[in-house]
Amino acid sequence: MRTRTVRLAGLAMALLFVTAACSSDDDATTTTTAPSGGETTTTAAGSSGTTINVPDDHATIQEAVNAAAEGDLILVAPGTYNEAVDVTTNDLVIRGLDRNEVILDGEFELENGIRIIGADGVAVENMTAKNYTRNGFFWTSDVEGFRGSYLTAIRNGDYGIYTFGARDGVLEHSYGGGSPDAGFYIGQCYPCNAVINGVVSEYNGLGYSGTNAGGNLLIVNSTFRFNRAGIVPNSGSYEGCAPERESTLIGNLVYDNNNGETPAIGPALTAMYNGIIVPGGRDNLIERNLVFDHEIAGIALVPFPEDNPINVIPDPPDEDCLADAIPAEPDVEATLEALMFWPATGNTVRGNVVSGSGIADILLAYVNEGEVNMVCDNTFETSMPEDVETVAPCEGEQGDVGGEGAFKMLELTGQERPESVPYDEAVWPEPGPQENMPDAATAPARPARGLPYEVDLDAITVPEMPDLDAEG
Amino acid sequence: MRHLSRCLLAVALAGTLLGACGSDDGDDGAATTTEAPAASTAPTTTEGPPPTTSPVAAEPNGETFTVKAVDNSFVPEEASVAAGTEVVWENRGRNDHNVIAEVDDAPWTIEADDFAPGESGSYTFTRAGTYRYYCSIHGTLTAGMPGVLIVE
Numbered sequence: 001m002r003t004r005t006v007r008l009a010g011l012a013m014a015l016l017f018v019t020a021a022c023s024s025d026d027d028a029t030t031t032t033t034a035p036s037g038g039e040t041t042t043t044a045a046g047s048s049g050t051t052i053n054v055p056d057d058h059a060t061i062q063e064a065v066n067a068a069a070e071g072d073l074i075l076v077a078p079g080t081y082n083e084a085v086d087v088t089t090n091d092l093v094i095r096g097l098d099r100n101e102v103i104l105d106g107e108f109e110l111e112n113g114i115r116i117i118g119a120d121g122v123a124v125e126n127m128t129a130k131n132y133t134r135n136g137f138f139w140t141s142d143v144e145g146f147r148g149s150y151l152t153a154i155r156n157g158d159y160g161i162y163t164f165g166a167r168d169g170v171l172e173h174s175y176g177g178g179s180p181d182a183g184f185y186i187g188q189c190y191p192c193n194a195v196i197n198g199v200v201s202e203y204n205g206l207g208y209s210g211t212n213a214g215g216n217l218l219i220v221n222s223t224f225r226f227n228r229a230g231i232v233p234n235s236g237s238y239e240g241c242a243p244e245r246e247s248t249l250i251g252n253l254v255y256d257n258n259n260g261e262t263p264a265i266g267p268a269l270t271a272m273y274n275g276i277i278v279p280g281g282r283d284n285l286i287e288r289n290l291v292f293d294h295e296i297a298g299i300a301l302v303p304f305p306e307d308n309p310i311n312v313i314p315d316p317p318d319e320d321c322l323a324d325a326i327p328a329e330p331d332v333e334a335t336l337e338a339l340m341f342w343p344a345t346g347n348t349v350r351g352n353v354v355s356g357s358g359i360a361d362i363l364l365a366y367v368n369e370g371e372v373n374m375v376c377d378n379t380f381e382t383s384m385p386e387d388v389e390t391v392a393p394c395e396g397e398q399g400d401v402g403g404e405g406a407f408k409m410l411e412l413t414g415q416e417r418p419e420s421v422p423y424d425e426a427v428w429p430e431p432g433p434q435e436n437m438p439d440a441a442t443a444p445a446r447p448a449r450g451l452p453y454e455v456d457l458d459a460i461t462v463p464e465m466p467d468l469d470a471e472g
Numbered sequence: 473m474r475h476l477s478r479c480l481l482a483v484a485l486a487g488t489l490l491g492a493c494g495s496d497d498g499d500d501g502a503a504t505t506t507e508a509p510a511a512s513t514a515p516t517t518t519e520g521p522p523p524t525t526s527p528v529a530a531e532p533n534g535e536t537f538t539v540k541a542v543d544n545s546f547v548p549e550e551a552s553v554a555a556g557t558e559v560v561w562e563n564r565g566r567n568d569h570n571v572i573a574e575v576d577d578a579p580w581t582i583e584a585d586d587f588a589p590g591e592s593g594s595y596t597f598t599r600a601g602t603y604r605y606y607c608s609i610h611g612t613l614t615a616g617m618p619g620v621l622i623v624e
Binding site: 111112187308 | 540542543544545547564565566567568590608609610611612615616617
């Protein structure tokens with residue numbers, strides 16, 4: 001007899017308005033003289049200067065990847081590619097010539113569109129991955145240096161664009177829709193040294209999820225809408241590098257994440273109806289976001305009650321981590337509680353504009369003694385506790401937050417949620433043509449080195465209200 | 473009251489969330505997804521066999537050894553067990569995983585549909601040998617999420 005223990009989801013809990021503030025994603029390039037003389041080629045750090053064309057040189061992307069050397073550029077012509085590509089060579093740049101016409105299609109049978117396993121510096125650009133049973137684009141296993149630019153991930157069975165145990169990277173100008181977990185995910189890294197910039201995530205279980213990720217991790221200028229829940233940094237013992245901490249969310253447009261017609265994993269069901277929700281995250285900065293129209297909370301800081309944890313909350317946490325989770329030794333395992341509470345503490349919520357929340361625009365739920373969060377300079381109408389900026393100020397003594405928020409979240413998360421819709425059956429308005437990478441045919445290869453680029457956070461302003469009528 | 477009683481809230485949350493999520497003891501009868509102890513129900517077929525497998529089969533010895541699948545690795549990644557030991561794979565992560573043997577059609581392969589978070593599967597290895605496997609979702613035999621059992 002097989003055993004199954006259905007996991008409890010945590011307390012749960014977006015979209016964006018893209019401001020044009022920060023796209024300084026230019027890596028250093030050098031110009032070299034070709035051996036034949038006369039012509040010059042421009043190459044970036046780590047680039048070999050060699051280009052492999054698909055299908056002219058190799059019929060499939062995988063064959064091209066297998067033939068490539070470090071630093072090569074693989075240029076993929078428009079077409080549909082029914083393949084699952086694995087990459088283990090450092091510094092490859094895999095680029096589609098047209099984002100909307102270079103389509104990797106898993107046909108609901110293949111697992112991952114492009115999966116980078118343990119290879120550093122790999123960049124994937126300007127293409128679409130859809131209908132994979134697991135993930136569209138996936139970097140994993142001790143990766144240092146990654147970049148996903150101008151990518152579209154549609155209707156994949158787990159995540160859209162997914163990094164795990166990867167650091168020093170950027171996900172930018174990309175789209176993730178129709179996945180039951182997150183459209184965008186960065187997990188298991190500290191410090192991550194990563195940037196999510198200018199992305200759109202919609203019709204997913206979660207817009208963004210980041211378990212045990214943080215440390216110079218920026219999520220900026222992006223839009224999270226029409227998901228079950230918007231932005232969800234979270235902690236858990238089942239991945240390494242816990243807890244989630246020190247993520248920076250600035251200038252995002254987060255709205256109407258109440259969608260009961262998406263595919264959804266368990267935590268997405270539990271987190272539903274919230275814009276930005278931080279279950280068990282620490283020391284995050286949530287600032288200058290525009291958040292509106294959520295049936296529960298616009299911004300919620302809540303504990304994460306992990307059921308059946310595999311280890312204790314690390315104290316102190318690992319200060320340099322990409323490593324996988326380690327289950328507790330038997331003597332420690334025997335002491336683990338059935339529910340282990342990860343506190344949401346040390347977070348700052350400042351200067352956001354939040355409205356249209358069913359329960360509270362800003363909600364704090366405390367369980368453990370000593371939890372402290374800082375809330376100030378926000379524009380909002382409702383909160384829990386009612387005087388949230390007085391009892392949880394950014395400066396000065398903390399007051400009594402009370403138990404209203406915790407009990408309300410408890411009550412709400414116990415309520416029935418619309419069931420998950422299978423990802424291959426969900427009906428949603430797929431995106432139209434997406435912006436192409438400039439000069440895809442001629443731009444020099446730029447392996448994912450020297451990342452992330454610097455973002456001028458001070459220049460980012462609260463997004464403007466979108467024209468919802470125009471969106472239809 | 474400055475804070476909720478942690479115990480009170482824990483009990484309440486447990487009840488609420490358990491009630492909300494429920495449980496599933498579904499049994500599809502798969503030969504490779506047995507609950508410990510499973511010596512009596514373990515398949516009697518050979519384990520593969522990979523090239524290094526011993527031709528001599530041992531009797532089930534009543535011992536069990538557990539490999540935990542977390543996100544995203546097998547723990548321990550490499551282990552040695554005595555022939556006749558029942559090896560149990562538990563998915564203790566929040567992601568789907570699978571256990572794909574190096575050798576095609578090995579009876580101890582566990583597909584993702586039978587190995588969702590919280591589920592487990594087992595197999596009693598009766599022949600000495602080296603058995604390599606991986607989670608195909610998160611890696612290959614050599615990278616990402618590999619595992620190896622050495623049956624002695």
